[in-house]
Amino acid sequence: MSLLQIKNLVVEFPGRRGTLRALDDISFDIAPGEILGVVGESGAGKSLTGAAIIGLLEPPGRVAGGQILLEGERIDNLPYERMRHIRGRKIGAIFQDPLTSLNPLYTIGRQLVETIQAHLPVTAQEARRRAIDLLNDTGIPAAAQRIDHYPHQFSGGMRQRVVIALALAAEPKLIVADEPTTALDVSIQAQIITLLKNICKDRGAAVMLITHDMGVIAETCDRVAVMYAGRIAEIGPVHQVINHPSHPYTAGLMAAIPDITVEREHLYQIDGAMPRLNAIPQGCAFNPRCPKAFDRCRQDRPDLMPAGATRAACWLNDARSGVAA
Amino acid sequence: MSEILKSNGSPLVQAHDLAKTFDVSPPWLNRVLERKPRQLLKAVDGVSFEIEKGKTLALVGESGCGKSTVARLLVGLYEPTRGGLTFDGQDAHAVFKTPAGRQLRSRIQMIFQDPYASLNPRWTIEDIIAEPLREHGILSDGAALRERVGELLKSVGLSPLDMPKYPHQFSGGQRQRISIARALATEPEFLVCDEPTSALDVSVQAQVLNIMKDLQRKQGLTYLFISHNLAVVRHVSDQVGVMYLGRLVELADKHILFDKPRHPYTRMLLDAIPKMHDTGRARTPVSGEVPNPLNPPSGCAFHPRCPHANARCQSERPEFLHLEGVRVACHAVEEGRI
Numbered sequence: 091m092s093l094l095q096i097k098n099l100v101v102e103f104p105g106r107r108g109t110l111r112a113l114d115d116i117s118f119d120i121a122p123g124e125i126l127g128v129v130g131e132s133g134a135g136k137s138l139t140g141a142a143i144i145g146l147l148e149p150p151g152r153v154a155g156g157q158i159l160l161e162g163e164r165i166d167n168l169p170y171e172r173m174r175h176i177r178g179r180k181i182g183a184i185f186q187d188p189l190t191s192l193n194p195l196y197t198i199g200r201q202l203v204e205t206i207q208a209h210l211p212v213t214a215q216e217a218r219r220r221a222i223d224l225l226n227d228t229g230i231p232a233a234a235q236r237i238d239h240y241p242h243q244f245s246g247g248m249r250q251r252v253v254i255a256l257a258l259a260a261e262p263k264l265i266v267a268d269e270p271t272t273a274l275d276v277s278i279q280a281q282i283i284t285l286l287k288n289i290c291k292d293r294g295a296a297v298m299l300i301t302h303d304m305g306v307i308a309e310t311c312d313r314v315a316v317m318y319a320g321r322i323a324e325i326g327p328v329h330q331v332i333n334h335p336s337h338p339y340t341a342g343l344m345a346a347i348p349d350i351t352v353e354r355e356h357l358y359q360i361d362g363a364m365p366r367l368n369a370i371p372q373g374c375a376f377n378p379r380c381p382k383a384f385d386r387c388r389q390d391r392p393d394l395m396p397a398g399a400t401r402a403a404c405w406l407n408d409a410r411s412g413v414a415a
Numbered sequence: 416m417s418e419i420l421k422s423n424g425s426p427l428v429q430a431h432d433l434a435k436t437f438d439v440s441p442p443w444l445n446r447v448l449e450r451k452p453r454q455l456l457k458a459v460d461g462v463s464f465e466i467e468k469g470k471t472l473a474l475v476g477e478s479g480c481g482k483s484t485v486a487r488l489l490v491g492l493y494e495p496t497r498g499g500l501t502f503d504g505q506d507a508h509a510v511f512k513t514p515a516g517r518q519l520r521s522r523i524q525m526i527f528q529d530p531y532a533s534l535n536p537r538w539t540i541e542d543i544i545a546e547p548l549r550e551h552g553i554l555s556d557g558a559a560l561r562e563r564v565g566e567l568l569k570s571v572g573l574s575p576l577d578m579p580k581y582p583h584q585f586s587g588g589q590r591q592r593i594s595i596a597r598a599l600a601t602e603p604e605f606l607v608c609d610e611p612t613s614a615l616d617v618s619v620q621a622q623v624l625n626i627m628k629d630l631q632r633k634q635g636l637t638y639l640f641i642s643h644n645l646a647v648v649r650h651v652s653d654q655v656g657v658m659y660l661g662r663l664v665e666l667a668d669k670h671i672l673f674d675k676p677r678h679p680y681t682r683m684l685l686d687a688i689p690k691m692h693d694t695g696r697a698r699t700p701v702s703g704e705v706p707n708p709l710n711p712p713s714g715c716a717f718h719p720r721c722p723h724a725n726a727r728c729q730s731e732r733p734e735f736l737h738l739e740g741v742r743v744a745c746h747a748v749e750e751g752r753i
Contacts, residue, residue: 131616132586245704246478275477276643278704280687302616305689332691346621350646350673350688356628357621357650363572 092119093161093296094143094264100155101135101142103367110367112138112151114320117394122263125290125297127307127328129343130317133364136300139317140266142166143298144183145173160264179209182257182295184286186269188249191256192241198225198252199237202259209260224255229285247278254286258293265290268300283310304347308332316340319364319375326400336397337404338380374405382406425504426465427637428489428605432498435459435484439709456709458484460661461498466654468604469631471638473652473669475645475684477705481661482641483528486609489639490525491516502605521551524603528610530590534582540593541578544568547600567596572622591615595623599630605637612647624651645688649673657681660708660716667741677743679721679753715746723747 101113113135120126128136141147143158145165158166165176177183185191193201202221203214212220218237225233228251241249250270257265270286271279287310290297299311307314308328315325316337324337335341345358362379365371371378377387386405397407440446440453459481466472474482487493489500491511500507502523510519524547527533534543544564548554554563565575571592582590591614598606608627612620628651630636642648648655649669656666657680665678676682703720706712715733718724725746733744747753 131618247704275705276645276684277477277687280689281702283689303689304617305691308691309689343618344691346618347691348621348624348644348646348650349691350649350685351690353649356625359621359625360618361622363619 091162092159093122093124094120094298095159095162096139096143096156097159098156099139099142099153099158099166101138101147101151102154103151105150108368111154111370112320112367113142115156115393116320116322117156118315118322118325120264120296120298123291123294123296124313125287125299125311127311127314128298128300128317129302129304129307129314131302131364133319133367134317135320136302136317137268140183140268140298140300143264144177144181144266145170146177146183175209178205178262179260180262180264182260182262182265184250184253184257184265184267184270186272188246188253188273189241191253192249194241197238197240198244202237202252202256205256205259221255221259224258225252227289228252228255228258229281230255246274247281250274250278250282251285254282254289258289258295261293261295263295265295265297266300267297269302270299271306272301272303279306286310304332304344316343319370320367321375321403322394323376323404324397324400324402325394326402330399334398334400336400336402336407337376338382338406339376340402342379342381374403427468427503428466428639429501430465430485430489430498431463431501433459433462433485433488433495433500434497435481435488435493436496454709457661457711458708459488462656462658462661462663463498464654464656464663464666466605466637466639468637469635470653471631471640471651473640473642473648473655474658475642475648475655476658477643479660479705479708480658481708482658483609484661485658486525486607486639486641489607490523491520492525517551521547521553521601522603523605523607524598524601525607526591526595526598526609526611528613530594530614533594534590536582539579539581540564540568540585543582543593544597544600547597551601553601563600564596567600568593570599570626571596572619572626592619592623595626602634603636605639607639607641609641610643611640613642613644620647627651645673645684657684660705660711662716662744663735663742664717664745665741665743666735667743671740677738677741677748677753678717678745679723679747680717683720715744721747723753725752 096116096118099113099116103110103112130136142153153166157164199221203217206217206220222233222237230236230251271282274282283306311328314328314331316323318339324331324340335344342360348357360379365375373389374387374392377383392403392405394401394403395407435458437456437458439456441451445451462485464472476482488495510516541564544567545560554560564578568575568577573592612623615623640651652669655669655672656663659680665681676685712719714730715728718728727746733746735742735744736749
């Protein structure tokens, strides 16, 4: 059974000038121990999907439809207090900026012990011992001394390790990692990604890795979902999506990334920009920027459909369109 | 030395032994009462390079290596502690102090790293982009100004309809495009770009990089491009300088640097990049982090992380070696150990 199931999730932001639909009919699931990558450009809704899962949608955003199930149990309609127990205990979260996710006034030890004791019935001493173990596991040298230091005494990479330790403190089944390496240097990024991958494998925790960095996805994930304008454009095994994309948006995105091994005079560029939420075109949201768009794309909205080894929301893959992909 | 490194004619931008030291000492009273010593942070410690007109020099390195300080030195936001900058044959820092400095400043523009901090939240986009045009007296007529601002917005992939909006109404990527439009407003010759695409999405990054290259071809712009993304650097640059703890460790033509990196730090950086078409590859990440610049390691600053370090690396600071087409500061390379 899937660890996490998202069924037809709709997230809306009601406003004075009408309701904006930020996530529109998102469905996917994550198996236990699996690493699912979620990529997309800013505004595609990838962080929002993460926020909806951990129940931290900023008001007035709300889940307007669909379901989120964790181990078969609905978590999208839980009262705040119930959700607070699930958050941390069953779902851990790692955010982009390690400095703002730590309280600068408390030692990291106090923050770790607090988190552990909030979720697990252990004594303060036991919690501290666990905290030191966690810091050791996340590769912080001299953890027994460092535990009494404040966040500002750590470097960016070390802080992100502390944040990972915090996320893992109550041994959650799922980690939602929202751009965990974006604020870090490349050499540190490599360390953190390897750490995240190994530590989650060891503990059997599934990871939803939200990032805009395709390289990180390629190295880390089992499957990847590509998001565009609040919908999933393509989802499938990472190797397939990267090397044989079925959706023109995925293909364009891949071609737009500068490749360190190849030199090109001009990068492929997808002209235009992602549509605003209040101006999503009829049919496929990508049709105005799509080089392969045809009549049907401008009228009907495609849902995810089988496309080679992946599933893509593109009419090119529908035999009835009469267009060979 | 290769043709590229040799300055045939005079390069537009020339930095010689540029250094910037920040005084981060505790306050005077603490120094006296607690006998704390003065503390100096050598953010940039003797960096020399030259950029030919119409070319791009990229500086790469991890945070804290001093690349942003170099950028600020070049545009005159900082005074160098030592060394200097020659721009188009004139001593730039001397000219900045004279009335002619204003004109020089309009020829050198900068794109900042953080699009959240570099745009005034109380100004409309129109005001933000029109500011350099007004300030340097290029355009003052309202209609012409608006038309130019609209053009600039279009050139960075935004719409002229965005003019009356405020920065908070834009995403980080869009804001960075606004600051690029602002930098392009005075039609500068030399653009110092401090991580200009780090905050952008890949498809937008591709658009911006293409725009920057087009502008370079059309207007003969010269860039100093600062980035930590080596793939982007490979795409935009002609020459690449790799910095570590305030010093250049390797400076070479980009083809040479990417085909045959010499310095162990350059090799490490190249190795740390996730490879796109190599899914699921396990890599051995480099251990360690950039040391505290307040207390840099003796000798070669990279030696605590370097797999090739020996006793000499710990004690003696390597100077730049001039090999064919490459300048590299490494004892192991000099001794032929790697």
